[in-house]
Amino acid sequence: MTKTDQVLQIARQQGVVRARDLKEKDLPPRYLSRLADRGKLRREGRGLYRHPDAPLTEHHSLALVASRYPSAVVCLLSALQFHDLTTQMSRRVWVAREKGDWTPEASPTRLEVVHMSGDSFTEGAKQYEVEGIPVKVFSPAKTVADCFKFRGKVGLSVAIEALRDYVRSSADPIEELYRFAEVCRVQTVMRPYIEATV
Structure with a gap:
């Protein structure tokens, strides 16, 4: 060959x-x-x-972004889509970068970048493989907590929908929601919604 x-x-x-x-x-x-x-x-x-004949998956844009920026973590709307926890369709790939890291500019697809620090950036990031590329995506529970933390960007209705879908899907234990609510410092905001949903 x-x-x-x-x-x-x-x-x-x-x-x-x-x-x-x-x-x-x-x-x-x-x-x-x-x-x-x-x-x-x-x-x-x-x-x-x-390759022109290589099959494209529904998460092709995530593979492209991870190929270019391996330290970025897929978050918020893109992570919700990845975990099937939303009906929202985003035309951008949402990624988290550590506070102080530069914002990617030469991206192969449109990005929405949020900055996180400490445990908020490192906790709950899991690695998956998409089209042969390692892609970091926040876990379902961490993603729901992030939606409440960044509700000003994604909307409170999106956060509530994600919470409901999370509970219905049993993606992770409910305790994980409380854990990540603490990591993201949104316990006070999330607790009433969790209690009303469970």
């Missing part, structure tokens, strides 16, 4: 390919741009390529 065939096979299997994916397999990264110039790969964003 030629190097070109190997690169195309990786692209077909993974969906999204980066230069570092080729380096890990001792293949020259320059093959990506060459294959894109020949129409064998599609450029999805700066440094991101996709």
Whole structure:
């Protein structure tokens, strides 16, 4: 199998390919741009390529963002969509960055960035695989707590809907809601809604 065939096979299997994916397999990264110039790969964003026949998942935009910004954590509306806890459809990918981190500008898709710090940024972040790319997404309970914390951005009705869907789905134990309400410092705001919903 030629190097070109190997690169195309990786692209077909993974969906999204980066230069570092080729380096890990001792293949020259320059093959990506060459294959894109020949129409064998599609450029999805700066440094991101996709095989035209690779299947796209409903979370393709999350894979693109995680490929470009591996330290970002999918949050709020995008995390709700990922966990099937909302009827809302966002045209942007919502990500959390640590306070003080720069805001991504050369994103392959439109972003909505919120900044968090300390436990609020680190607790509840879980890693999933989307199209072969590791993607960090906040857990369902952490996402619901974040919606109450950022209710000024997403709306209180979205937070309440997410809480109801969480309770119906039994995504995680109810105790997790209280734990993350404390992490996000929204216990006073969330408690009455949790008690009314449970």
